[in-house]
Amino acid sequence: MSAPTLMKDPAVGDRRPRDRAPHPRGGGFGKALRRNLTAHGFLIGAVLCFAFFSWYPIVREFLLAFQKTEDGRVSWVGWDNFTTVWNDPAFGQAWRNTLWFTVLALLLGFVVPFLTALVINEFRHGQGYLRLLVYLPVMLPPTASVLLFKYLYDPGYGMFNEVLGVFGVPARQWLQDPDTAMLSVVVASTWMNMGGATLIYLAALQGVPGELYEAAELDGAGLLRKVWHVTVPQTRLILLLMLLMQIIATMQVFIEPFLLTGGAGPEGSTTTVVYLIYQYAFNFNDYGAAAALGLLLLVLLAGFSAVYTKLNRADQD
Amino acid sequence: MSTRTLISPAQLARPRGKVLYWVCFALVVVLFTLAFLGPLYWMVSGGLKTTQEAVQTPPTWVPGSVHPENYRRAWEVMDLAKLLLNTLYYAFGALAFQLVLDVAAAYSLSRLRPVLGKAILGLMLATLMIPATVLVVPQYLTVLDVPIVERNLLDSPWAIWLPSVTNAFSIFLLKRFFDSIPKELLDAAAMDGAGPLRVLWSIVLPVSRPILGVVSIFAVVGVWKDFLWPMLVLPDPSRQTLAVGIYSLATSVPENVLIASLTIASLPTLLLFLVFQRNIMSGLTAGGLKG
Numbered sequence: 240m241s242a243p244t245l246m247k248d249p250a251v252g253d254r255r256p257r258d259r260a261p262h263p264r265g266g267g268f269g270k271a272l273r274r275n276l277t278a279h280g281f282l283i284g285a286v287l288c289f290a291f292f293s294w295y296p297i298v299r300e301f302l303l304a305f306q307k308t309e310d311g312r313v314s315w316v317g318w319d320n321f322t323t324v325w326n327d328p329a330f331g332q333a334w335r336n337t338l339w340f341t342v343l344a345l346l347l348g349f350v351v352p353f354l355t356a357l358v359i360n361e362f363r364h365g366q367g368y369l370r371l372l373v374y375l376p377v378m379l380p381p382t383a384s385v386l387l388f389k390y391l392y393d394p395g396y397g398m399f400n401e402v403l404g405v406f407g408v409p410a411r412q413w414l415q416d417p418d419t420a421m422l423s424v425v426v427a428s429t430w431m432n433m434g435g436a437t438l439i440y441l442a443a444l445q446g447v448p449g450e451l452y453e454a455a456e457l458d459g460a461g462l463l464r465k466v467w468h469v470t471v472p473q474t475r476l477i478l479l480l481m482l483l484m485q486i487i488a489t490m491q492v493f494i495e496p497f498l499l500t501g502g503a504g505p506e507g508s509t510t511t512v513v514y515l516i517y518q519y520a521f522n523f524n525d526y527g528a529a530a531a532l533g534l535l536l537l538v539l540l541a542g543f544s545a546v547y548t549k550l551n552r553a554d555q556d
Numbered sequence: 557m558s559t560r561t562l563i564s565p566a567q568l569a570r571p572r573g574k575v576l577y578w579v580c581f582a583l584v585v586v587l588f589t590l591a592f593l594g595p596l597y598w599m600v601s602g603g604l605k606t607t608q609e610a611v612q613t614p615p616t617w618v619p620g621s622v623h624p625e626n627y628r629r630a631w632e633v634m635d636l637a638k639l640l641l642n643t644l645y646y647a648f649g650a651l652a653f654q655l656v657l658d659v660a661a662a663y664s665l666s667r668l669r670p671v672l673g674k675a676i677l678g679l680m681l682a683t684l685m686i687p688a689t690v691l692v693v694p695q696y697l698t699v700l701d702v703p704i705v706e707r708n709l710l711d712s713p714w715a716i717w718l719p720s721v722t723n724a725f726s727i728f729l730l731k732r733f734f735d736s737i738p739k740e741l742l743d744a745a746a747m748d749g750a751g752p753l754r755v756l757w758s759i760v761l762p763v764s765r766p767i768l769g770v771v772s773i774f775a776v777v778g779v780w781k782d783f784l785w786p787m788l789v790l791p792d793p794s795r796q797t798l799a800v801g802i803y804s805l806a807t808s809v810p811e812n813v814l815i816a817s818l819t820i821a822s823l824p825t826l827l828l829f830l831v832f833q834r835n836i837m838s839g840l841t842a843g844g845l846k847g
Contacts, residue, residue: 449560
C-alpha cells in the first residue's frame, strides 16, 4: 500500500528563468519538430505505462461504478451499484470501523511519533541508535511484521500478555475480542509505520530556532508551555501535512486487518472499507459494487488530498 | 551538537539536570530497545524453539533447547529459495524499468521540455491524489485483458514491472533534482555537440547519483513490501513473492517453522537498511516520504 506523498510544488522550479533549458531560436519548424520528437521519445515509455496502468484504470473506475458485467456482457445500470453498496449491512459497519481505526491510528500514530521525535531531539547522545530503532520496522515486509504480531498477540503462547502481566494488566484475547481487535490492529500498524513520521518530525524540529525557546524561558514558560507555544506553532505546517497524509493512508488500511484477523475480525469488528471493496471484487466478483464503494472512498480522500496539496503549496511561499 | 532545543543548556548543566538527563536517557533507550528489538528477538528466538515450546503456555523467554535446523526446514518446506528468487527478479526488474523509463521521462520533462510536457507532468502527479487501494480493482481488470495489445498479464512478471513505472513520486523527485543541475554544465556539453542522450548519460546521471540511489532503494523496497497487488496478479504459487508466499503457507506449517521463515524474509531488507541507512534516512527527510 503506498502512502500519499509529501512533496514540493513542481511549479516552483519552473518559475525560475535561469533553470530553463536552451530553447534554440530561429531553427524554424523542422528543428522544433525534431527537438520535440526527441523529447517525446524520452517520455513515451513512462507515458505508455501511465496510460495503461494508471490513467486508463482511473477512468475505468468511474465507468465500472455505473456498469454491471454479466456473462461477459457489460450493461449500464445507473446508480444501481451505489444502492447495492448502500443497502449492504456491512456498509455502515465498514465505515464506522474505518473511522474508528483512523481515530485510533491518529491518537497513536500521530501523537506517538511526534512525542518520540521531541524526546529523541533532546538527547545529546545515542540519537543515531534511537532513529535506527524507530525506523527498523518500516523496512520489514509487512507480512512478516503482521504475522509476527499475530504470534505476539496470541492469548496462549504470545509474549504480549506476558509483558503486560508484568505491569499488572490482565491477560486478554486481543484479536478475538471485538472490543480490542481494532486496537490491536492499530498498535501493530503504529509499530510498523511510525518510523517515517518520526524522522520527518525530527527534521522539522531541527529547524526550530533556539532563540524562541530562550525568549519563552525569559517569559517564565515551563516545559509544556514551551512545547505548546513554540514547538507546535513552529512545526504547525508539517504537523498538519502529516496529519492529512496519515488520514489518507489509514483510511486505506488493508493488510493489517486482513492478516491479523482475517479481514472481518470477530463480529465484523475489523471490516474496513478497503476490505469490503476487496470482498466485492475478489470474493463475490461484483466489480460494479467494488468500484462504486471505491469511488465513494476516492471522493472523500480526494478532498483530503486537495487540502494537502494546497497546504503544501502554501508551505513553499 | 550545539543546536538549542527545548531544554536549556543551563538547566542541563546543573547537577540535578545532569542526573535527570541520564535517567531519562537510560529509560528511553531501554524502552525503545525493548519495544523495537523485543518483537524481533521474539521472532528470531521463536524460530529456534521446538514446535511444542513455540506454542506452549506460558511462553518461554529463552528457548529451552536451540534448534537452528528450523531455519533449514523453513527454507526447504516453504521453498523460500524459490520465493526469494522470484522476489529478487520482480524487484530488480521493476528497478530497471523505473530507472530507464522514469529517469528518461524526468529528464525530458526537466530539460527537453516538449510541447504538452507540463500537462503530462500534471496528469502524472494527479495520480498521486487517487488512493492506490481504490485503483486495485480496475488495474487488476486491466492486467487480465490489457486493451489494444489484448494480452493477459496474470502470473507474468510484466504485471509487476510495468505498473511499477507509474511511480509519479519518483519522477517528481528525479525531475526536481534534474531541475537543480546548473544550466551552464549542460550548455557546455551541448556546445560540444553532445546530443540529449549523451548529455543525460555523461553529465546528468553522474551528478544525480544521490537521488538515483534514493529512487532505487524505494523501488526495490516497494516491490519487496508490496502484498495486495502481487497476491492478486501472481496467483500461481510457484511465481509468488516472499511476502505473499509466506502468507499462503502460514497455516500449513508448524508455528516455529513459520516464525523462522519470517526471520528469513525480513533479513534482506534489514541488511539493505543497515548498509544504506544514511541514504535511506536522508532521502526520506530530504525528498519526502513514501510508506
